[in-house]
Amino acid sequence: MTRKELFKNTLRKSVHAWKLINELPLSDDESLMLRHFMDQPGFLDLHWRMFVPAIKGQGTEEQKQKWLPLANKMQIIGCYAQTELGHGSNVQGLETTATFDPQTDQFILHSPTQTSSKWWPGGLGKVSTHAVIYARLITDGKDHGVHGFIVQLRNMDDHSPLPGITIGDIGVKFGNGAYNSMDNGFLMFDKFCIPRDQMLMRLSKVTREGKYVPSDVPRQLMYGTMVSVRQTIVSNASIAMARAVCIATRYSAVRRQFGSQNGGIETQVIDYKTQQNRLFPLLASAYAFRFVGEWLKWLYTDVTQRLEASDFATLPEAHACTAGLKSMTTSATSDGIEECRKLCGGHGYLWCSGLPELFAVYVPACTYEGDNVVLQLQVARFLMKTVSQLGSGKAPAGTTAYMGRAKHLLQCRSSIRKAEDWLNPAMVLETFEARALRMAVSCANNLSKFENQEQGFSELLADLVEAAIAHCQLIVVSKFIVKLEGEIKGKGVKNQLKNLCYIYALHLIHKHLGDFLSTNSITSEQASLANHQLRSLYTQVRPNAVALVDAFDYTDHYLGSVLGRYDGNVYPKLFEEALKDPLNDTVVPDGYHEYIRPLIKQHLRSARL
Ligand SMILES: CCCCCCCC/C=C\C/C=C/C(=O)SCCNC(=O)CCNC(=O)[C@H](O)C(C)(C)COP(=O)(O)OP(=O)(O)OC[C@H]1O[C@@H](n2cnc3c(N)ncnc32)[C@H](O)[C@@H]1OP(=O)(O)O
Ligand SMILES: Cc1cc2nc3c(=O)[nH]c(=O)nc-3n(C[C@H](O)[C@H](O)[C@H](O)COP(=O)(O)OP(=O)(O)OC[C@H]3O[C@@H](n4cnc5c(N)ncnc54)[C@H](O)[C@@H]3O)c2cc1C
Numbered sequence: 001m002t003r004k005e006l007f008k009n010t011l012r013k014s015v016h017a018w019k020l021i022n023e024l025p026l027s028d029d030e031s032l033m034l035r036h037f038m039d040q041p042g043f044l045d046l047h048w049r050m051f052v053p054a055i056k057g058q059g060t061e062e063q064k065q066k067w068l069p070l071a072n073k074m075q076i077i078g079c080y081a082q083t084e085l086g087h088g089s090n091v092q093g094l095e096t097t098a099t100f101d102p103q104t105d106q107f108i109l110h111s112p113t114q115t116s117s118k119w120w121p122g123g124l125g126k127v128s129t130h131a132v133i134y135a136r137l138i139t140d141g142k143d144h145g146v147h148g149f150i151v152q153l154r155n156m157d158d159h160s161p162l163p164g165i166t167i168g169d170i171g172v173k174f175g176n177g178a179y180n181s182m183d184n185g186f187l188m189f190d191k192f193c194i195p196r197d198q199m200l201m202r203l204s205k206v207t208r209e210g211k212y213v214p215s216d217v218p219r220q221l222m223y224g225t226m227v228s229v230r231q232t233i234v235s236n237a238s239i240a241m242a243r244a245v246c247i248a249t250r251y252s253a254v255r256r257q258f259g260s261q262n263g264g265i266e267t268q269v270i271d272y273k274t275q276q277n278r279l280f281p282l283l284a285s286a287y288a289f290r291f292v293g294e295w296l297k298w299l300y301t302d303v304t305q306r307l308e309a310s311d312f313a314t315l316p317e318a319h320a321c322t323a324g325l326k327s328m329t330t331s332a333t334s335d336g337i338e339e340c341r342k343l344c345g346g347h348g349y350l351w352c353s354g355l356p357e358l359f360a361v362y363v364p365a366c367t368y369e370g371d372n373v374v375l376q377l378q379v380a381r382f383l384m385k386t387v388s389q390l391g392s393g394k395a396p397a398g399t400t401a402y403m404g405r406a407k408h409l410l411q412c413r414s415s416i417r418k419a420e421d422w423l424n425p426a427m428v429l430e431t432f433e434a435r436a437l438r439m440a441v442s443c444a445n446n447l448s449k450f451e452n453q454e455q456g457f458s459e460l461l462a463d464l465v466e467a468a469i470a471h472c473q474l475i476v477v478s479k480f481i482v483k484l485e486g487e488i489k490g491k492g493v494k495n496q497l498k499n500l501c502y503i504y505a506l507h508l509i510h511k512h513l514g515d516f517l518s519t520n521s522i523t524s525e526q527a528s529l530a531n532h533q534l535r536s537l538y539t540q541v542r543p544n545a546v547a548l549v550d551a552f553d554y555t556d557h558y559l560g561s562v563l564g565r566y567d568g569n570v571y572p573k574l575f576e577e578a579l580k581d582p583l584n585d586t587v588v589p590d591g592y593h594e595y596i597r598p599l600i601k602q603h604l605r606s607a608r609l
Helices: 003-023 029-036 043-058 061-070 217-256 272-310 314-345 345-349 355-366 372-390 398-411 417-422 423-447 454-460 460-483 494-512 512-520 523-549 572-579 594-607
Strands: 078-081 096-103 105-108 131-141 143-150 165-167 185-189 193-195 204-206 212-214
Touching: 003 043, 029 043, 029 204, 043 061, 043 078, 043 131, 043 143, 043 217, 105 131, 105 143, 143 193, 143 212, 143 217, 143 423, 143 460, 217 272, 217 345, 217 355, 217 523, 272 314, 272 460, 272 523, 314 355, 314 372, 314 398, 314 460, 345 523, 372 398, 372 423, 372 460, 398 460, 417 423, 417 494, 417 523, 423 454, 423 460, 423 494, 423 512, 454 460, 460 494, 494 512, 494 523, 512 523, 572 594
Parallel strands: 078 131, 096 131
Antiparallel strands: 096 105, 105 193, 131 143, 165 185, 204 212
């Protein structure tokens, strides 16, 4: 499809999905699944996952009563317009202004510079009638920082931009289809006025007289919508990773190369230890991210309930966990999809393998809802704060509770003696805890050598990110182990999950061996025992690998992959797909008479001379 066709077709699908949601009718959770199976980025994502939650989280009761019924019935369509051309990560650096005019009781929205243009918001370019806009609030010449406002963008009769608004699509993005179904947009305000009651005023207010009244709740609640979406992105990472792994596993069982004895059949590539060493950790990650996603959903629900009761104690941890796990799981999934493409050899590069499109549509997850490095630095700040409070009498809680055992974890030596010890959950956990804590403490010690903490933080950014990743990996491993300790239905399922859990943990040890060795969390002998155990786990997973991806229950239609077909009938279908290509519509291609023939003839002439 051309971009215009793709965009219009996504509108058609979105509206059809919305019709089904109402007609069937579907619950909120079922609606999200329907959106998931629509399988294309579109304006509904932003409307439901960001615009509506932003109003719910930051609007007053009155504002919710006014706007939510309209949004819930989709009589208005909204997006989340925070990022600008010049600033995305640095939210405090946004330039759009919202200046209160006491004469008219209005805010004047203005884009003072080119870099202050809103740039990137999905659904903004062509669809949304409204947006939650983030702008610097100015009253009586004073800048109060960034706040949210509900703004109508387009005329409700003919969809034209309202006077004072310049709006459009930012252009083609990575890939052919992929994220191009979405109208990521730009927007500039030229002294555009909105009534005062369209500032989202749950967190802070501007009175009729123009007085700014800050709230007594943390200003970070303004970032609540991002926390909510980051949480869902973790579960989505599992879905995307599982999809790629399903394709690569099934195809690896079908594909044969080398190893033929006396004209017999060749070896299935899934039987090569190198293939297993690349594939099975990704299979394990798909399961691991699902379990950590379930746990994160619980954590998010818990913090939301606490916030409603004005208990803000767990907000920093919820922020650190959602930011860190969003970052870690999306980076691993993007890399994992690309690895699955390579695991499928040359055919993985064909569009009909389903992998190029999956990669192209998935990879911006490393950037949207917060650049992955910037988010790990938030985790690092949280860890440095926690380390600095050790010994102050305030016991670390939640995912940092292990830091409370710092005295032991800083000096303990791993008691792994044989390969099977690496299947002992307590020993594995202690290894990850020791490594995470020692990396964090080492960063804190290095930081303390700087007179200026901010300068020290800048200097140590790379180490801090690694410490944050170590902490996040510990969370994922520990939640997988907790899952195994709970009730698991199905004969033999627990054993399979156990294998995957230890593959997940041990492959991380192998991958980050430098960390584990340099922190003395394990010795090189213990590392080689871990590798030995890992190989043994691969052998155990091998006979069940296809069943473990079938368990994701993805239909062929959803997978959209010739290589990942359930029936394994890959080669005839590759031919079928090839023959569908428009280049094969004619035997002699367009351009033959114009370019190929004259070229060949010229050579023939010179050959005769
Ligand atoms: C089926 C598929 C469905 C997929 C679903 C996805 C659908 C949507 C897909 C795409 C849409 C994409 C949308 C977007 O991208 S929206 C824009 C997202 N933008 C960002 O994420 C920007 C990233 N930047 C930030 O979040 C912040 O600016 C920052 C955290 C990097 C820094 O903030 P700043 O105010 O400068 O703070 P400080 O660093 O000074 O920290 C202050 C203090 O606040 C704490 N804190 C920061 N953020 C939060 C938060 N969210 N919640 C709670 N607390 C927070 C921070 O830790 C500091 O704490 P302190 O040290 O104790 O002071
Ligand atoms: C597909 C897609 C959809 C999007 N949808 C929306 C949307 O609906 N609404 C919306 O408001 N926005 C949206 N965005 C914007 C998105 O949220 C931002 O692009 C994102 O937050 C990253 O910000 P940035 O582009 O400013 O990156 P930058 O911050 O400019 O990052 C550039 C580089 O600088 C590094 N860097 C930046 N700051 C630091 C630091 N302090 N320390 C170390 N390194 C640093 C980063 O790691 C990165 O390598 C979308 C983006 C994409 C790609």
